Amino acid sequence: MTWKMLMFSATAIVIGGVAGLSVIAEADTPAATAEGSPIFGVTLPPGYRDWQFVSIAHEEGDKPDIRVILGNDIAMKAFREGTLPFPDGAIIARLAYKYESSARNNAIFGRDQSFVAGEPTNVQIEVKDSKRYAGTGGWGYGQFEDGKPNPSEKVVNSCFACHSKLPPATDLIFTTYSK
Amino acid sequence: MTWKMLMFSATAIVIGGVAGLSVIAEADTPAATAEGSPIFGVTLPPGYRDWQFVSIAHEEGDKPDIRVILGNDIAMKAFREGTLPFPDGAIIARLAYKYESSARNNAIFGRDQSFVAGEPTNVQIEVKDSKRYAGTGGWGYGQFEDGKPNPSEKVVNSCFACHSKLPPATDLIFTTYSK
Numbered sequence: 001m002t003w004k005m006l007m008f009s010a011t012a013i014v015i016g017g018v019a020g021l022s023v024i025a026e027a028d029t030p031a032a033t034a035e036g037s038p039i040f041g042v043t044l045p046p047g048y049r050d051w052q053f054v055s056i057a058h059e060e061g062d063k064p065d066i067r068v069i070l071g072n073d074i075a076m077k078a079f080r081e082g083t084l085p086f087p088d089g090a091i092i093a094r095l096a097y098k099y100e101s102s103a104r105n106n107a108i109f110g111r112d113q114s115f116v117a118g119e120p121t122n123v124q125i126e127v128k129d130s131k132r133y134a135g136t137g138g139w140g141y142g143q144f145e146d147g148k149p150n151p152s153e154k155v156v157n158s159c160f161a162c163h164s165k166l167p168p169a170t171d172l173i174f175t176t177y178s179k
Numbered sequence: 180m181t182w183k184m185l186m187f188s189a190t191a192i193v194i195g196g197v198a199g200l201s202v203i204a205e206a207d208t209p210a211a212t213a214e215g216s217p218i219f220g221v222t223l224p225p226g227y228r229d230w231q232f233v234s235i236a237h238e239e240g241d242k243p244d245i246r247v248i249l250g251n252d253i254a255m256k257a258f259r260e261g262t263l264p265f266p267d268g269a270i271i272a273r274l275a276y277k278y279e280s281s282a283r284n285n286a287i288f289g290r291d292q293s294f295v296a297g298e299p300t301n302v303q304i305e306v307k308d309s310k311r312y313a314g315t316g317g318w319g320y321g322q323f324e325d326g327k328p329n330p331s332e333k334v335v336n337s338c339f340a341c342h343s344k345l346p347p348a349t350d351l352i353f354t355t356y357s358k
Contacts, residue, residue, distance in 0.1 A: 049358070053228075056235050056247050056276070060292040068235050068247065068357075097235070097357055105353065108344045113239040117357045165287045174284065178247075178276055178296045179228070 037142030037149045038156050042127050044144050045072065048093040052076050055178040058115075064099040066117050069175045075128075079177040085138065086171055090128040094175075096121045122150070124159065126173075136160045137172045216321030217332045221306050223323050224251065227272045231255045234357040237294075243278035245296050248354045254307075258356040264317065265350055269307040275300045301329070303338065305352075315339045316351045 036043045051070035058066045071079055075090035098118030105114035123144045130138040141159035143150040150156070163172040215222045230249035237245045250258060254269035277297030284293035302323045309317040320338035322329040329335070342351040 050231050053230075053232050053247055053249060055296050056245050057281075057296065058237055058245060058278075058294040060294075061288075061290070066235050066237060066245075068232055070232060095357070099237075102236075104345075108341060109240075111240070115237040115239075116354075117234050117236065120358055162287060166283075175295075178274070179299055 035149055037125075037140075037144075038151060038153045040127075040133065040136075040140035040142060040156060042125050042140045042142030043149070044123065044125060044142070044147060045091055045093070048072075048091070048123070048125070049095070051093060053178075054079055054092070055175050057175070058099060059096075063121065065096040065121055066099045066115065067094055067096040069094050084169065084171045085130075086128045086173070088128055088130055088138075092126045092173065092175070094124040094126075096123070121145075126159075137164065139163065139172060214328055216304075216319075216323075216328045217330060217335050219306075219312065219315075219319035219321060219335060221304050221319045221321030222328070223302065223304060223321070223326060224270055224272070227251075227270075227302070227304070228274070230272060232357075233258055233271070234354045236354070237278060238275075242300065244275040244300055245278045245294065246273055246275040248273050263348065263350045264309075265307045265352070267307055267309055267317075271305045271352065271354070273303040273305075275302070300324075305338075316343065318342065318351060 048070060051072055054069040054071050054076070056066070056068050058064070070093045072089075072091040074087055075092050077083070078086045078090055097120050100116055100118035101112065102114040102116045105116070106112045125142045125144065127133070127140045127142075128138055129140060133140040137160070139160070141156050141163075143155055143159070160172075163174070166172050166174065227249065230251055233248040233250050233255070235245070235247050237243070249272045251268075251270040253266060254271050256262070257265045257269055276299050279295055279297035280291065281293040281295045284295070285291045304321045304323065306312070306319045306321075307317055308319060312319040316339070318339070320335050320342075322334055322338070339351075342353070345351050345353065
């Protein structure tokens with residue numbers, strides 16, 4: 001951990017730390033818990049699995065995944081209209097899955113070309129609240145496995161550490177809307 | 180083209196061929212046209228871009244793409260509940276995008292690992308109508324570029340030619356629901 005990250009962490013603890021609100025999960029959404037993410041208190045929003053589609057990506061690396069980005073209504077409106085910064089209340093969900101070669105599809109296509117989504121790995125949630133999260137560009141972060149917040153402060157701090165490297169004009173969001 | 184495909188094509192022309200209904204595109208959906216796909220008469224359903232998320236995949240090959248599969252309400256209910264075969268009225272949309280390395284993301288992550296969705300390539304639509312499309316497993320097919328149906332019978336025949344290689348228990352659908 002660098003000094004810069006430690007300084008950010010200390011700042012974020014002062015800014016965040018309010019317990020997340022209890023949420024009731026809708027059908028088809030992994031169970032949410034009252035407990036939020038460390039530092040930011042971000043909880044898993046009810047019904048996020050049924051939100052609309054923003055875009056998709058594939059990340060190679062130590063644990064290759066294929067991922068979809070979904071948004072709540074406020075986020076989707078901003079994505080479609082190109083509104084930046086995102087308004088308060090916008091929530092973006094990133095659902096990642098194991099990146100798996102499909103032997104069945106490859107046999108049908110006659111060559112090794114098909115990669116599909118395997119088991120879910122984790123869900124990351126970003127919540128825009130320009131006052132509550134003023135110290136982190138207006139965004140609060142959380143990572144969830146099996147519907148439960150990852151308790152690691154290091155993990156949740158790595159979210160902003162990475163997003164903060166984006167140009168300010170992006171409002172620190174990697175994804176753009178796919179038409 | 181094999182004899183089997185020619186035979187299928189002839190059968191499908193007899194079964195299909197009814198002109199697609201005119202549809203009015205909703206906001207944020209590429210303009211649909213009254214003209215449907217060859218053979219099946221499948222049109223671009225209004226609002227398909229805002230449908231819910233089924234799963235994602237990446238296809239290598241001559242033209243690598245990254246793709247999302249969305250479903251209308253009837254299809255989503257069947258996907259979630261594991262209902263097979265899909266009921267009449269189910270529509271599945273496959274939206275494909277150019278598979279692009281992201282130089283910006285790679286610079287942030289410190290290694291070449293990030294692939295994102297570029298420009299849209301085409302949209303494929305599958306409509307379940309067990310009577311109208313009885314000769315092709317109950318599914319009608321269409322491929323659309325820039326909101327317009329691809330006029331090639333060869334292209335649209337290749338849809339069923341490929342899907343028909345799936346085990347019957349799949350109801351000839353490649354994709355399963357990602358939780």
